[in-house]
Amino acid sequence: MNIFTKLGQFLLMLKGMFTKPENFKIYWKELMHQCVELGIGSLGIVSIISVFIGAVSTLQTSYQFISPIIPRSVIAQIVRDSVILEFAPTITCIVLAGVVGSKISSELGNMRVSEQIDALEIMGINTKAYLILPKILAALITIPLLVVIAMALGIWGGRMIGDITNILPHEIYDKGLHETFVPYNVTFALTKAYSFAFIITAIPAYFGYNVRGGALEIGRASTTSVVTSCVMILLADYVLATILL
Amino acid sequence: MIQIKNIQKGFSGKSVIEGVSSEFETGKCNLIIGASGSGKTVLMKCLVGLITPDSGEIIYDGENFSLMSQDQLKIMRRKIGMLFQGSALFDSMTVEKNIFFPLDMFSNETKGEKQKRVDEVLDRVNLNGAHKKFPAEISGGMKKRVGIARAIILNPKYLFCDEPNSGLDPQTSLVIDKLIKEITIEYNITTVINTHDMNSVMEIGDRIMYMYQGKKEWEGTNKEIIFSKSEKLNSFIFASEFLQDAKDMRMLESKGKIDQNRDMEKLMGE
Numbered sequence: 001m002n003i004f005t006k007l008g009q010f011l012l013m014l015k016g017m018f019t020k021p022e023n024f025k026i027y028w029k030e031l032m033h034q035c036v037e038l039g040i041g042s043l044g045i046v047s048i049i050s051v052f053i054g055a056v057s058t059l060q061t062s063y064q065f066i067s068p069i070i071p072r073s074v075i076a077q078i079v080r081d082s083v084i085l086e087f088a089p090t091i092t093c094i095v096l097a098g099v100v101g102s103k104i105s106s107e108l109g110n111m112r113v114s115e116q117i118d119a120l121e122i123m124g125i126n127t128k129a130y131l132i133l134p135k136i137l138a139a140l141i142t143i144p145l146l147v148v149i150a151m152a153l154g155i156w157g158g159r160m161i162g163d164i165t166n167i168l169p170h171e172i173y174d175k176g177l178h179e180t181f182v183p184y185n186v187t188f189a190l191t192k193a194y195s196f197a198f199i200i201t202a203i204p205a206y207f208g209y210n211v212r213g214g215a216l217e218i219g220r221a222s223t224t225s226v227v228t229s230c231v232m233i234l235l236a237d238y239v240l241a242t243i244l245l
Numbered sequence: 246m247i248q249i250k251n252i253q254k255g256f257s258g259k260s261v262i263e264g265v266s267s268e269f270e271t272g273k274c275n276l277i278i279g280a281s282g283s284g285k286t287v288l289m290k291c292l293v294g295l296i297t298p299d300s301g302e303i304i305y306d307g308e309n310f311s312l313m314s315q316d317q318l319k320i321m322r323r324k325i326g327m328l329f330q331g332s333a334l335f336d337s338m339t340v341e342k343n344i345f346f347p348l349d350m351f352s353n354e355t356k357g358e359k360q361k362r363v364d365e366v367l368d369r370v371n372l373n374g375a376h377k378k379f380p381a382e383i384s385g386g387m388k389k390r391v392g393i394a395r396a397i398i399l400n401p402k403y404l405f406c407d408e409p410n411s412g413l414d415p416q417t418s419l420v421i422d423k424l425i426k427e428i429t430i431e432y433n434i435t436t437v438i439n440t441h442d443m444n445s446v447m448e449i450g451d452r453i454m455y456m457y458q459g460k461k462e463w464e465g466t467n468k469e470i471i472f473s474k475s476e477k478l479n480s481f482i483f484a485s486e487f488l489q490d491a492k493d494m495r496m497l498e499s500k501g502k503i504d505q506n507r508d509m510e511k512l513m514g515e
Contacts, residue, residue, distance in 0.1 A: 023350045115333035124322035
């Protein structure tokens, strides 16, 4: 199967999701369930990663700033902009591609192999709408929120490590955060977050939904979906940076 | 009644079903039998619309299933219940929720009415007390019964069972067969069963269609199957020496040429 066939199948899958729900209440319940699964379920790992990325950014930036001419508050500016522009949206989403992507892919793959998707189809349920759409919508709702949390925690992590190691007192760090702040950077980061949220749910959903075979194929689909999602995130990151910055 | 006319289906240029035509009667257990790879599962998937046949017609009580739009198909499918080979229960839901699911999705009844219906159906399949268990916590036979309960919860007009006895011991198989038969008569539904279990053929097979390499080889009742002249069918059904002996005895018995007790003694002696 060549890449164009797969792309065509992917687009047909997306098109197939948009039909009138058989029962709005059940779809809403599923959406809320997915918000909890994808959003709240990923909060822990996102928090840990963000704090450490912010902390390491402060340490490494400080290590490279040996010139006495440059004010120390610039470190905070660099950490802030790095976290907002790149680390919070991109690194968080690459991690989520692994966590969320493999979960979606293996869940749908297992449902396909054990005929649960067929059982839903027999009942007259649009499985693309019921199984895939809530996952994509939940990601579009929760992942930008996770990215905002990642931004805050990343910046806080940098501030905390500056204080702990005495590299950068928090008064200077806070001063630096307020200097030359560009609000558009947050808009740009959120645009990336929405794009990546779509990528890390739609691609694994496609691979999981179309699994044929058994346990081995589920594993393969999971790996392929994570790899493809990560590559697509990096590609989208480059394209968005070129267009929007 | 379900009629199929000249169904053809192939994959990657290889023909899997070749011009199969038949009728599945209402209120009866219609069996599709055949060796593994004979095309019976593909035929069943064509019947329920999971696979689109390359050509041919599928007619449900005068309505041409093959010509239905997506919306019509959705409505039609609510009249269909299916028991899958592996039961296909939703493993994140309890037994009760598995059965509730189609009701929640399609019924406007109150919660109390739905609960009553679920209890009735679980009682019908002798699964009282299994409400709160998860599929992973119940046996294969119980899973099949939950599958049957889920298939009949919306009062379907048509019931499809794909290998209902696979992986079950002979005694549990008989229980499942009996249950399917009773439900077929009680609800007056058209039941189509895919199987290669010879007990099922003899016990519940009101109408039997034998498939061989994608073609219909033989059709008849479980009474007629004994006297079939089809060599392929005979070698499939009476594969073991024991079954061949049993068949010979049954044929002689039916012709009045044998004293059953005397011959049984002879057989036991041997």
